[in-house]
Amino acid sequence: MNNLLPELRSATSALHRELDGLVPDPAADPAAYGAYLSHFHDGVAASWKMLDWGTLGALALPELSRRKQRYHALESDLERLAILHAKLRDHTGAGAAASTGCLYVLEGSIHGGRILLGKLSGHPDLPDDSLSFLTGFGDENGRMWASFMEWINHIDTTPGFIAEAREAAMRTFQHFINSFRQN
Numbered sequence: 001m002n003n004l005l006p007e008l009r010s011a012t013s014a015l016h017r018e019l020d021g022l023v024p025d026p027a028a029d030p031a032a033y034g035a036y037l038s039h040f041h042d043g044v045a046a047s048w049k050m051l052d053w054g055t056l057g058a059l060a061l062p063e064l065s066r067r068k069q070r071y072h073a074l075e076s077d078l079e080r081l082a083i084l085h086a087k088l089r090d091h092t093g094a095g096a097a098a099s100t101g102c103l104y105v106l107e108g109s110i111h112g113g114r115i116l117l118g119k120l121s122g123h124p125d126l127p128d129d130s131l132s133f134l135t136g137f138g139d140e141n142g143r144m145w146a147s148f149m150e151w152i153n154h155i156d157t158t159p160g161f162i163a164e165a166r167e168a169a170m171r172t173f174q175h176f177i178n179s180f181r182q183n
Contacts, residue, residue: 001153001154002153002154002155002156002157002162003157003162004100004152004153004155004157004161004162004165005149005152005153007162007165007166008101008104008152008165008166008169011166011169011170012105012166012169012170012173015170015173015174015177016173018173018177019173019176019177019180022177022180022181023036023039023180024036025116025119026116026120027116027119027120030120030123030125030126031125033081033120033126033130034078034081034083037074037077037078037081037083037133038078038083038085039179039180039182040074040109040133040176040179041074041075041078041085042175042179042182043172043175043176043178043179043180044071044074044088044106045085045086045088046175046178046179047102047105047106047171047172047175047176048071048088048089048090048091049091049094050094050098050099050101050102050168050171050172051090051091051094051099051102051103051106052091052092052093052094052095052096052098052099053068053090053099054092055092055094055095055096055099056096056099056100056103058096059096059100059151059155060151061103061148061151062147062148062150062151063144063147066137066144067103067107067144067148070110070133070136070137071088071106071133072088073132073133073135074133075087075088076132076133077130077131077132077133077134080127080129080130081127081130095164096155096161097157097160097161097162097163097164097165097168098164098165098167098168099168100152100155100165100168101164101165101166101167101168101169101170101172102168102169102171102172104152104165104169104172105169105172105173105176106172107144107145107148110136110137110141110144110145111141111145113133113134113135113136114134114135114136114141116134117131117134117135117136120134
């Protein structure tokens with residue numbers, strides 16, 4: 001077991017709190033759901049360059065294709081709401097540490113999505129098929145998060161890997177903060 005997870009949590013806790021303070025509750029005004037998704041997509045798109053899915057596959061990330069597909073569900077939801085957005089394009093060359101740090105933040109976003117889903121499901125102003133991103137992995141969210149935590153705790157790390165992963169996780173949070181500040 002490595003000490004990557006406590007390092008990531010420590011490095012990002014203040015940024016996480018800052019982001020939580022910026023993100024409006026789209027359930028308070030369901031018309032704002034599209035804006036929420038758009039800002040979220042902008043944060044994902046800015047961070048996407050730090051993800052190399054091939055590198056993560058080489059590190060034996062469990063259920064990689066399901067995890068990746070979740071972000072394409074975000075694009076589908078935006079399309080169903082007729083919101084223009086740039087397509088997520090895969091990149092290569094990001095290191096294992098940067099990819100891991102970035103994905104730590106993105107995978108953690110699943111939990112907040114489930115809370116919003118409960119508030120927005122069945123709302124008459126939203127098509128149900130525009131909530132697929134918030135669904136996450138459905139009933140398997142807990143298992144998927146646990147397998148991600150197990151994976152992250154057993155990656156072979158060095159002090160340099162941990163420092164790079166911390167930096168990538170902090171940059172990922174900063175991308176989201178910048179996106180939600182752009183009202």
